Amino acid sequence: xxxxxxxxxxxxxxxxxxxxxxxxxxxxxxxxxxxxxxxxxxxxxxxxxxxxxxxxxxxxxxxxxxxxxxxxxxxxxxxxxxxxxxxxxxxxxxxxxxxxxxxxxxxxxxxxxxxxxxxxxxxxxxxxxxxxxxxxxxxxxxxxxxxxxxxxxxxxxxxxxxxxxxxxxxxxxxxxxxxxxxxxxxxxxxxxxxxxxxxxxxxxxxxxxxxxxxxxxxxxxxxxxxxxxxxxxxxxxxxxxxxxxxxxxxxxxxxxxxxxxxxxxxxxxxxxxxxxxxxxxxxxxxxxxxxxxxxxxxxxxxxxxxxxxxxxxxxxxxxxxxxxxxxxxxxxxxxxxxxxxxxxxxxxxxxxxxxxxxxxxxxxxxxxxxxxxxxxxxxxxxxxxxxxxxxxxxxxxxxxxxxxxxxxxxxxxxxxxxxxxxxxxxxxxxxxxxxxxxxxxxxxxxxxxxxxxxxxxxxx
Amino acid sequence: xxxxxxxxxxxxxxxxxxxxxxxxxxxxxxxxxxxxxxxxxxxxxxxxxxxxxxxxxxxxxxxxxxxxxxxxxxxxxxxxxxxxxxxxxxxxxxxxxxxxxxxxxxxxxxxxxxxxxxxxxxxxxxxxxxxxxxxxxxxxxxxxxxxxxxxxxxxxxxxxxxxxxxxxxxxxxxxxxxxxxxxxxxxxxxxxxxxxxxxxxxxxxxxxxxxxxxxxxxxxxxxxxxxxxxxxxxxxxxxxxxxxxxxxxxxxxxxxxxxxxxxxxxxxxxxxxxxxxxxxxxxxxxxxxxxxxxxxxxxxxxxxxxxxxxxxxxxxxxxxxxxxxxxxxxxxxxxxxxxxxxxxxxxxxxxxxxxxxxxxxxxxxxxxxxxxxxxxxxxxxxxxxxxxxxxxxxxxxxxxxxxxxxxxxxxxxxxxxxxxxxxxxxxxxxxxxxxxxxxxxxxxxxxxxxxxxxxxxxxx
Numbered sequence: 001x002x003x004x005x006x007x008x009x010x011x012x013x014x015x016x017x018x019x020x021x022x023x024x025x026x027x028x029x030x031x032x033x034x035x036x037x038x039x040x041x042x043x044x045x046x047x048x049x050x051x052x053x054x055x056x057x058x059x060x061x062x063x064x065x066x067x068x069x070x071x072x073x074x075x076x077x078x079x080x081x082x083x084x085x086x087x088x089x090x091x092x093x094x095x096x097x098x099x100x101x102x103x104x105x106x107x108x109x110x111x112x113x114x115x116x117x118x119x120x121x122x123x124x125x126x127x128x129x130x131x132x133x134x135x136x137x138x139x140x141x142x143x144x145x146x147x148x149x150x151x152x153x154x155x156x157x158x159x160x161x162x163x164x165x166x167x168x169x170x171x172x173x174x175x176x177x178x179x180x181x182x183x184x185x186x187x188x189x190x191x192x193x194x195x196x197x198x199x200x201x202x203x204x205x206x207x208x209x210x211x212x213x214x215x216x217x218x219x220x221x222x223x224x225x226x227x228x229x230x231x232x233x234x235x236x237x238x239x240x241x242x243x244x245x246x247x248x249x250x251x252x253x254x255x256x257x258x259x260x261x262x263x264x265x266x267x268x269x270x271x272x273x274x275x276x277x278x279x280x281x282x283x284x285x286x287x288x289x290x291x292x293x294x295x296x297x298x299x300x301x302x303x304x305x306x307x308x309x310x311x312x313x314x315x316x317x318x319x320x321x322x323x324x325x326x327x328x329x330x331x332x333x334x335x336x337x338x339x340x341x342x343x344x345x346x347x348x349x350x351x352x353x354x355x356x357x358x359x360x361x362x363x364x365x366x367x368x369x370x371x372x373x374x375x376x377x378x379x380x381x382x383x384x385x386x387x388x389x390x391x392x393x394x395x396x397x398x399x400x401x402x403x404x405x406x407x408x409x410x411x412x413x414x415x416x417x418x419x420x421x422x423x424x425x426x427x428x429x430x431x432x433x434x435x436x437x438x439x440x441x442x443x444x445x446x447x448x449x450x451x452x453x454x455x456x457x458x459x460x
Numbered sequence: 461x462x463x464x465x466x467x468x469x470x471x472x473x474x475x476x477x478x479x480x481x482x483x484x485x486x487x488x489x490x491x492x493x494x495x496x497x498x499x500x501x502x503x504x505x506x507x508x509x510x511x512x513x514x515x516x517x518x519x520x521x522x523x524x525x526x527x528x529x530x531x532x533x534x535x536x537x538x539x540x541x542x543x544x545x546x547x548x549x550x551x552x553x554x555x556x557x558x559x560x561x562x563x564x565x566x567x568x569x570x571x572x573x574x575x576x577x578x579x580x581x582x583x584x585x586x587x588x589x590x591x592x593x594x595x596x597x598x599x600x601x602x603x604x605x606x607x608x609x610x611x612x613x614x615x616x617x618x619x620x621x622x623x624x625x626x627x628x629x630x631x632x633x634x635x636x637x638x639x640x641x642x643x644x645x646x647x648x649x650x651x652x653x654x655x656x657x658x659x660x661x662x663x664x665x666x667x668x669x670x671x672x673x674x675x676x677x678x679x680x681x682x683x684x685x686x687x688x689x690x691x692x693x694x695x696x697x698x699x700x701x702x703x704x705x706x707x708x709x710x711x712x713x714x715x716x717x718x719x720x721x722x723x724x725x726x727x728x729x730x731x732x733x734x735x736x737x738x739x740x741x742x743x744x745x746x747x748x749x750x751x752x753x754x755x756x757x758x759x760x761x762x763x764x765x766x767x768x769x770x771x772x773x774x775x776x777x778x779x780x781x782x783x784x785x786x787x788x789x790x791x792x793x794x795x796x797x798x799x800x801x802x803x804x805x806x807x808x809x810x811x812x813x814x815x816x817x818x819x820x821x822x823x824x825x826x827x828x829x830x831x832x833x834x835x836x837x838x839x840x841x842x843x844x845x846x847x848x849x850x851x852x853x854x855x856x857x858x859x860x861x862x863x864x865x866x867x868x869x870x871x872x873x874x875x876x877x878x879x880x881x882x883x884x885x886x887x888x889x890x891x892x893x894x895x896x897x898x899x900x901x902x903x904x905x906x907x908x909x910x911x912x913x914x915x916x917x918x919x920x
Binding site for chain 1: 476477478480483506508509512513515516517518629632633635636638639640641642643659660661664665667679691694695696697698699700702719720722723724726727730731733734735737738739740743744745748749752753756757759760761763764766767768770771774775778781782785786787788789790791792793795796797800801803804806807808811812816817818819820821822825826829832833836837840841844845848904
């Protein structure tokens, strides 16, 4: 079967992808409506993988699967689902199943789950929670979207900074409501302002009489509760944080963010940049045709405008092209090389801005370097295309024109590849979002103008 | 100053970037050769930020800074540096400073540091290590590059699975050589095969008589020592692991990987994909002109070949263009729209393959969806360009031709955007690396062929 030709080996060597041997029996149990077999098959599978499975099957199968799974449905599956299909699954779940599923989640997961839901669905879930959990979730929702306040968990372990190891061990062992996951004890002053933290490992390894301040970690950073989550992810990645206390405007401890949450944000931010650089809006593979069209059409519309601008440049030189049709054959080469060189340098610049590696200390050196690289690459391809021009069309003039246009366009590509993202950043526009359009417009216009303009001067 | 116009606001609002107020005094102390002032200024700065500073200044300043910093130089700075400039800094460091700096590092950081160094530099660092550390590093280096074996640390805490909480607490408190960072106690059977793990938090919260097996975590995954590091990062991200035991072929415990290492790999893998999708080889902002040219030239060379192929298609229709120069004006629009639509769908497909979201379960549905999206977007822009064609050139025939070519090319763009990466993956070629070239070749060739071919039939 042709289908197998493509799909069979796609999964080979993959240690973690859902393979056919896992998926087929599940679909068979579903077809037979055998809920017991289904539960037994899904039980050993991680909720993240069950979520992936739900995303990969078609909508009908998805709904039937969720309904046949019934009371076994795990709240974590909801957390792992793409937003697109999360809503349809919540709508398909029996209210009792949904309430049961949500009650098992930590408060930060509930926040993540409901922040994108419509009000009716949000209310169903909030109503399912115990009063204290609901209060915690509602407090988190009071913080702005994509802020540290939304990301943090409120469950944490703090100790007065004057305590010793014995004191904190006894305290922890006396409390039966410690968070499920915690790695540090946060030291606070009498006003609940964090002053440092101690790892559980250090507490284990130290004598009972050791002061917590003696064994606290050197590096210690607090995160302001209103900080953007992208900055939070940057801090975790840059400083190798495992967890960090979150503080309010008065520097008082209000929560804690752990590295696993920061890793999810880092992953999301990078994925978003990849899609934006490719001119795709927020989208995923599970989106319906309508959503996909909506995510891509506006970008193609912008591209159409820039393509028409480039065409207007060509139109100026219609007479030149009419005299030398060879120009029409060669002109896309100059534009294409400029577009590619521009994309190379803008991508490096966009990433350098995102990772804070492009700053006032090195901007001018980077610009000079891009100019040098553009000139060198331009010279190399000028030589190649000059030769191609001579061999193909037998005219030195044409060869000279395309060579000169190549150098000009690759130089401009390198420069605009840095300057456009830097200026966009200054104008508070996401460089990943808009740089590509501007840079290719520049390289198309300059490419056609240089090539056809020079041709007009030299050849006519 | 023009310089300020661009750079000044670039840094505003950035909580973590090195700002001028930090950098200027450091450079001033360096100019004055004041090593005491320099040490005092650098002391509160995180090694990761010092590394960034070194990357941002020019080479001369970099070397003088390192040498003036002298014995205060922290080994962690080396770990944080880009590979490109790491070598030059190691060469510039006094051997005694280097030895001192390296001795403070954990064995996995030393491995990361030296795996890309040339033999002489590698030997200098290995010689600086204590014999036991050197043995650990050399053992890690025996594993393949980019494998779990290189990533793991050997320092870990394991306990027999039959122990209770009191037992493991006493054991930990009796040992003074516990790792600096650990979050879990790994349970092992008598043959040292890991069977589960217990978080330190749970140990703290449980009575001394509780069996470790009673409080161990539900989810537990071991990582094979030869697994590719990209797969390791996937597993941590997918299953929200905090740390995971690494096992050899006999399932015996040989090390542990923690989430902070996995986060670094995840970040690297995504950065690599971004650069590859943009046709840039391994590169960084600190690379010299020569290295940058070397990273970009091959890709531009490949692009030149595909651009020439597209030109050959145009050349077939020279006569048609000679009769209707308007075709030369409009033809780049069709190609450009196809290229952009193709990039959109290939980027989504490449990411879906990387995150294992595109599998045999949904490939054919995704292909059908891309076809539908291509047809819809094609129809929209066919309408728009048809109107533009009529208004601009006043001919319905030309408008019809460009409309038809638009639909054809956007359909082909959508289909090739999925099929090319899937086939490359099957052929064991990284789809991020090569998809773009193939897809734009297809959309250029199809775009020019459809537009000029139809024009030849209809207009002549």
